Amino acid sequence: MKNIVIFNQGYLPATSYGGPVVSITNIVTELNENFNFYIICTAYELDGINQLPDIILDKWNSGNNGEQILYLSHVNNNFSFIKKSLFQIESIDLIYVNSFFNAKQLFYGYKVSKAFNCPFIIAPRGELEENALKIKSYKKKPYVFIMKRILNKNVYYQSTSELEGNNIMKILDVKNFNVLDLPNLPSIPQSINISKYNKKSNEIKMCFISRIQVKKNLVFALECLYKVSSEIKITFDIYGTIENEAYWKQCLKLIDKMPSNVIVNYNGVVSRDKIFETFSRYDLFFFPTLSENYGHVIGEALYASCPILISDQTPWTDINDTYGGRAYSLDGKNKFVDYIEEIAMSSLTSMNIIKNSAKKFVVNKSDIENKKNKYIKIFNELMI
Incomplete structure (x- = not known):
């Protein structure tokens, strides 16, 4: 099977990263019979202090859905160590970065795609929507300006909706053939333990x-x-x-x-x-x-x-x-x-x-x- 490397700031068993971790978990869960997944993330919760439990730092860990996860310590959160770790994999066929505004993981993903000569996908995950761009816009505007000049025409972007696709093309000056129509995969429970439900008026x-x-x-x-x-x-x-x-x-x-x-x-x-x-x-x-x-x-x-x-x-x-x-x-x-x-x-x-x-x-x-x-x-x- 082909090997896909995913960069995300955090991953399970982290609890503080919200939807981005769910998005990646759902991709791995639903597609693990079709592709091998390798996740690269930090070894900490969102605060960067609390280390995740029951993991081995700076080595490949086996996930619950067949994925391999590299939990990076602060010391080894660098491109040199990541590149060295990826050489342990027989081949790298696709790089997927789950954020546009996380400069560090975007840099890692882009450099790895160059080093291994493989396609590179960026998933902005709604970061380019109008209301999202208004938050800390003084930082985001110059960042967008710089990235539009660094990223080349061979970069692909995931769009989860028509609106997001239009935003990507408009804000990043991207052609439509570089925008991939890939809707989010939902979280589907295998079973739900439901307590007895009751409702009182008012x-x-x-x-x-x-x-x-x-x-x-x-x-x-x-x-x-x-x-x-x-x-x-x-x-x-x-x-x-x-x-x-x-x-x-x-x-x-x-x-x-x-x-x-x-x-x-x-x-x-x-x-x-x-x-x-x-x-x-x-x-x-x-x-x-x-x-x-x-x-x-x-x-x-x-x-x-x-x-x-x-x-x-x-x-x-x-x-x-x-x-x-x-x-x-x-x-x-x-x-x-x-x-x-x-x-x-x-x-x-x-x-x-x-x-x-x-x-x-x-x-x-x-x-x-x-x-x-x-x-x-x-x-x-x-x-x-």
Whole structure:
């Protein structure tokens, strides 16, 4: 089989990197019978301090899905060591970098592709979307300017949607034949341990599961809770890595001033093996994100039969055609508040209909076999 080397900042068993790790895990899980995968990542959580458990530093480790993983220590996180480690592999047929704005791994991937004379794919993962580019734009604009001049015409870019493809071509001056139409592969649970579900009228249990940073828009969610009727009892559980301490302090100020009918809890990070079970306990996943090119966590909520309340800045806006949730513009909070109240007032019978609709929607949308075949076809064409 052909050998594919993937560069990603972190990888399992890390818990703090969010969607990018899920994207890579799903590629490996679904395509491991067609390709050999070699993952190169750091040996630490996102903070760069906490070392991952049960790994061997700076050597190839076997993953749960047949992949080989090189967990780099701080000392050996350099191109010379990576190149030396890759010589242990019989052949390198494709390089895949899971980020555009991670300069270090982009440099490694580009240099390796040159050294081994193989195709090079960059997956921006929504980093070039309008709202994403606005965050720290003073850093991103000069970076884009420089990279457009360094990367040559033989670089390919993964587009997971028509919108992302257009952004890649526009912002990076890339021709359409260098843009690969490869939609995200969804997280599909083998089975879900679901606790007995119950629902009381005028009560709602909501969750927010994501990294805590500006882009995920937790402040907006908390501000909406202030506007919900005082007659409704709300439990809002927050899960995720605190990536931006200053932003989390803004959230804490809002949490401290919540009205008496609202209880907000911070519950740390959900492990990957508990994500579906966790979602199954809630009436609603509230995620008014500023931008997602996919949003694995949205699909995971739906697979767990948890209705969603999200912004319209994701590819999941067709949820509005079902009973399984809503996607609204971030121009105002009233629609979000109204939907929270609607779910809160729903009976157990109504909620079961809504939950079933959520699950049915994502199953129909996933289309996993066609997506897998696209990856297999395009990867094989590049590696001829």
